[in-house]
Amino acid sequence: MKRLLKYLKSYRKECVIAPLFKLLEAAFELFVPLVMAKIIDVGIKNSDGPYVLKMGAILVALAIIGLSCSVTAQFFAAKAAVGFSTKLREVLFSHVEDLNFTEIDKAGTSTLITRMTSDVNQVQSGVNMTLRLFLRSPIIVFGAMIMAFTIDVQMALIFVVAIPVLAIVVFGIMLWTMPLYKKVQAGLDKVLTITRENLTGVRVIRAFHQEETESARFKESNQALTSMQKFVGGISAFMNPVTYIIVNVAIMLLIYQGGFKVQLGELSQGQVVAILNYMSQILVELVKLANLIILMTKAMACADRVAAVLEIGKESGAAQNLQKAENDSNIITFVGDSAKNRSDADYLVFDKVALQYSGAGQETLDDISFRVRKGDTIGVIGGTGSGKTSLVNLIPRFYEATEGTITFGGKNLADYDEAQLRNRMGIVPQKAVLFKGTIRSNLLWGKKDASEEELWNALELAQAKEIVEGKDGKLDAEVAQNGRNFSGGQRQRLTIARALVRKPEILILDDSASALDYATDAKLRESIKSIKDQTTTFIVSQRASSIRHADQIIVLDDGRMAGIGTHDELLANCEVYQEIYYSQYPEERKGVASVG
Numbered sequence: 202m203k204r205l206l207k208y209l210k211s212y213r214k215e216c217v218i219a220p221l222f223k224l225l226e227a228a229f230e231l232f233v234p235l236v237m238a239k240i241i242d243v244g245i246k247n248s249d250g251p252y253v254l255k256m257g258a259i260l261v262a263l264a265i266i267g268l269s270c271s272v273t274a275q276f277f278a279a280k281a282a283v284g285f286s287t288k289l290r291e292v293l294f295s296h297v298e299d300l301n302f303t304e305i306d307k308a309g310t311s312t313l314i315t316r317m318t319s320d321v322n323q324v325q326s327g328v329n330m331t332l333r334l335f336l337r338s339p340i341i342v343f344g345a346m347i348m349a350f351t352i353d354v355q356m357a358l359i360f361v362v363a364i365p366v367l368a369i370v371v372f373g374i375m376l377w378t379m380p381l382y383k384k385v386q387a388g389l390d391k392v393l394t395i396t397r398e399n400l401t402g403v404r405v406i407r408a409f410h411q412e413e414t415e416s417a418r419f420k421e422s423n424q425a426l427t428s429m430q431k432f433v434g435g436i437s438a439f440m441n442p443v444t445y446i447i448v449n450v451a452i453m454l455l456i457y458q459g460g461f462k463v464q465l466g467e468l469s470q471g472q473v474v475a476i477l478n479y480m481s482q483i484l485v486e487l488v489k490l491a492n493l494i495i496l497m498t499k500a501m502a503c504a505d506r507v508a509a510v511l512e513i514g515k516e517s518g519a520a521q522n523l524q525k526a527e528n529d530s531n532i533i534t535f536v537g538d539s540a541k542n543r544s545d546a547d548y549l550v551f552d553k554v555a556l557q558y559s560g561a562g563q564e565t566l567d568d569i570s571f572r573v574r575k576g577d578t579i580g581v582i583g584g585t586g587s588g589k590t591s592l593v594n595l596i597p598r599f600y601e602a603t604e605g606t607i608t609f610g611g612k613n614l615a616d617y618d619e620a621q622l623r624n625r626m627g628i629v630p631q632k633a634v635l636f637k638g639t640i641r642s643n644l645l646w647g648k649k650d651a652s653e654e655e656l657w658n659a660l661e662l663a664q665a666k667e668i669v670e671g672k673d674g675k676l677d678a679e680v681a682q683n684g685r686n687f688s689g690g691q692r693q694r695l696t697i698a699r700a701l702v703r704k705p706e707i708l709i710l711d712d713s714a715s716a717l718d719y720a721t722d723a724k725l726r727e728s729i730k731s732i733k734d735q736t737t738t739f740i741v742s743q744r745a746s747s748i749r750h751a752d753q754i755i756v757l758d759d760g761r762m763a764g765i766g767t768h769d770e771l772l773a774n775c776e777v778y779q780e781i782y783y784s785q786y787p788e789e790r791k792g793v794a795s796v797g
Contacts, residue, residue, distance in 0.1 A: 204508040205324065208288045215281035216332060222274035223337040229267045231344045234478035236260055241471035275333060282329035286321050289507065293317050296511055301619075302599045304514045307559045311394035316510050319389060320503035327500020330493050338490040345479035352472050356458055360480070363451040367444060367487055374440050375494045381433045382502040388426035395419050437498075440491040448484040455480055547611060548575040548737065549596070549707070554605035556591055565591045566760045569605070573737060573753070578730070580748025581741045582781060583757030589741045590631060592757065593709050596739070597623050627700030627736075629713035633692035635684030640669055641676040643695065647702030655702060662728045663698035664721050665691070689716035697725070701732075708738045714747060722747060745782045754778070 209216060236256050244253035297305070297313055305313070342364060349357040399406060399415055406415055459473035549572070556566040566588045573579055581589045594600050595607060598619055607614040614622070627647065635643050644656050651659075656676060660666045668691050672678035684692045693716050700708060708729070714722045726747065729738055740748050748754055749768040756764040756771060756778045764775035771778040783789065 204511070205289060205504055208292065209281065209285050209328070211288065212281040212284050215277040215284075219274045219278035219281065219332040220336045222270040222277070223333060224340055226267045226270040226274065227337045227340045227344065229263045229270070230341065230482070231348055233260065233263060234348070234475040234482070236263070237478060238469070238471035238475040241474055242469045243471075246470075278329050278332035281332060282325050285328055286325035289324070290317060290321055293321070293507065293510060296514075300514050301601065302594065303559050303601065308510065308513055309390070309394070311397050312390040313510065314397075315386065315390050315393050316503075316506050320386060320506050323503040324500050324507060327497050327504070330496050331500075334489055334493045335497075338486040338493065341486040342483050342490075345482050349476050349479050352476055353462070353468055356455055356462070356468075356476055359451050359454050359458075360483070363447055363480075364483070367447055370443050370447070371440060371487070371491055371494055374436060374491075375498050378433055378436050378495070379498045379502055381429070381436070382499050383506070385426070385429050385433055386503060386506060388422070388429050391422050392419070392426055395422055437495045440495070441488060444487050444491055445484070448480065448487065452477060452480050452484075547572065548577075548609070549573040550606075550608045551595075552606045552608070554595065554602045554607060556588075556595060556600060557603045558600070564603070564760060566595075569762055571753070571755060571762070571765055575737055576735070577752040578738045578740065578750075580751035580754040581739060581757065582743070582745065582748055582754060582778070583763075584759075584777075584781070586759075587757040588760040589757055590711055591760075592755070593711055593739050593741055596707065596709060597626050597628055624703075625706045627703050627705030627708045629693075629696050629700045629708075629710050631712050631715075633684070633689065633696045633713065633716075635680050635687065635692055635695060637682040638680055639674075639677050640672070640680060640695065643680055644676070644699050644702050647699045648704075651702050656698075659698045659701040660695075662701050662732070663694045664717075664725050664728065665694035665698045668694060690718075690721070693717060694721075694725075704732075705736060708736050709741075710739065711741045712743065714742065715744075719746065726750070745785050756781075 236259055240253055240256045243249060244256060294317065297317070300308070346357060346360040346364060349360050395415075395418060399419070406412060455473075455476055459468060459476065462468040463470055463473055551569050551571050554566065554569040555564050557564040569592065581592060583589050591600070595602055596609075596614075598614060598617075601615070609617065609622075636646075641656065644659065645651060647659070648655065653676075657666065660669055668687075669675055669678065680686065684695070687695065693713050697710065697713055714725060717725065722744070723746075726740075729736075740751065742748050745768075752767070753765055754768060754771055755762060756775055758777045763777040764771050766775070772782060
């Protein structure tokens with residue numbers, strides 16, 4: 202919790218005013234039993250009606266003043282708590298946005314969502330209630346004990362025994378439940394994970410008739426969460442009856458001892474009532490304090506989880522184990538003359554690069570080495586799970602290489618500022634993602650100050666101009682969440698246009714034309730060729746036709762390079778490429794066999 206208190210600095214005034222007014226409220230409340238004692242000992246005993254009315258008016262005044270102080274305190278406490286949680290969410294969201302893919306994968310999307318919503322809400326409630334009650338309750342408890350001493354020392358000793366016993370119960374239960382609340386929040390993460398998976402994969406679930414299986418899986422996790430919450434709730438609920446028992450035993454002793462003292466004339470009836478009122482105040486405040494402790498326990502557990510997210514990524518830069526570049530002679534070359542004699546091919550260099558995902562048993566990429574000239578088109582092809590996406594994800598540093606070196610423009614890629622590096626690139630991921638808004642607002646993600654002409658030019662290059670022209674409002678046509686009002690092919694073309702608006706130095710198309718027909722795919726490749734001198738293009742594809750005209754084609758097989766060269770070179774010498782190509786064009790295999 203301490204690590205998050207810095208976000209309360211902007212609300213120092215509120216954090217002082219709220220407890221201060223609660224203290225004033227508590228102070229006025231402590232005078233009430235004394236006024237009641239006077240009403241009994243003077244007004245009622247002497248049948249003095251005017252005195253009773255006079256003291257009654259004082260009670261009303263104390264109530265009004267106390268209410269005013271309470272409302273003021275709650276206003277400023279709420280203002281501080283809500284402002285604090287707003288700032289915390291902003292910082293948390295900004296931090297998550299800055300995390301690399303490895304860190305996000307390690308934390309988990311579902312737990313990040315839980316911590317940004319449920320956990321922050323719990324922390325907000327904890328701050329609010331702490332400002333309102335954390336000082337008020339102890340002041341009432343110890344103030345009532347002190348006031349009891351002013352009435353009768355011997356009876357006040359009962360307070361001295363009861364309060365420590367109550368403190369042991371309250372704080373003992375708090376220490377017991379705090380780690381359990383962390384487990385409850387972890388259980389909530391699991392339920393949210395299953396919910397998210399079911400919502401995003403609802404079509405797959407229905408296609409394979411797995412509704413009952415998924416319902417059972419959710420029920421199991423939900424039941425486990427419910428059982429844990431019941432267990433922790435039962436422990437927390439145990440606090441109230443124990444508190445009531447201790448306080449009521451103390452009240453019984455006060456009544457018993459007070460009766461003797463009244464008979465002996467050592468105490469008046471009003472004084473005994475005042476002492477009982479003070480004990481009742483202690484009871485009420487300890488119940489409040491017990492509930493506050495439970496809430497604070499939850500809040501501190503959630504605060505630790507939120508703070509843990511803010512700690513992610515702080516040491517990632519120091520943890521990288523990047524090697525220095527080797528001599529050019531160590532760069533592995535493969536098939537054909539086109540992959541050799543490239544002394545000018547130093548624009549982008551992979552040198553013995555490897556990648557192993559966090560928690561993975563083995564490397565996803567291993568010993569990847571190649572050179573790229575500026576303006577080249579590079580095709581990346583391979584079987585499912587061969588590491589194609591992993592390879593291109595290293596270029597914008599979505600993931601950091603675990604071994605080897607990548608240089609870009611003669612400079613180690615790890616030395617670039619991530620934002621500056623990615624501003625020089627246009628990236629179209631496998632899954633086409635559009636954001637709620639308009640076509641214009643989505644395209645401007647590529648370049649905030651892009652002109653109308655630049656937007657239309659990018660749409661034309663991406664073969665998406667006809668899509669926009671067919672919509673009411675053209676560039677200002679509405680885009681639903683996730684682009685649901687567009688087909689898969691339309692979303693892909695619009696995301697390609699978004700990347701092209703930037704006029705990037707490096708364009709990465711990660712299987713981003715899979716939903717396009719062959720004719721549109723061919724037109725798209727022809728249009729991209731027109732910007733060859735300005736842009737180096739990486740095309741990841743399952744289709745051999747999409748990359749056959751590339752300057753170089755990188756063939757991956759189980760995370761390793763099986764070959765590199767032009768289409769003709771690989772078709773003549775690379776078995777993996779031959780297998781992929783002829784599986785898509787079996788008639789050409791027959792032609793080759795008949796010639797042979």
